[in-house]
Amino acid sequence: MKRFAWGRWVVVGYFLIGLLYAVYANNWGDEPYRSFAYHLGQGLVWPVVVLPGLGKFIGSLLIVAMVAFVMAS
Template structure:
């Protein structure tokens, strides 16, 4: 297995563990379904570190704005 595969597998395993923990033991998200928590688990860095989530959102906003600006001809 390559390093890229190990990193992706590790990320997904951490996301699955985070989703299971949120679904079973969290006081805020245990009422939500498993697939809601799985979606949160796949974005676990943004869920665990809210400032990082805002940073990712800002970068995506800039990328989308640049794509619209460069696509207009």
């Protein structure tokens, strides 16, 4: 049981950073006129928002996976 304790802390830390990002973006971000739910959604994927290159990389992987899926079927 203790073996997986670090994983719980990683998940809690990830969501805590996302929540802090949502509060920051809602009050002092570039788009404060958007709802808190919008910023909370961005907070769930905060690494992609903070590091745009990571988002392009993940998007590229998804496109390659979809093309491979279509070609295989």
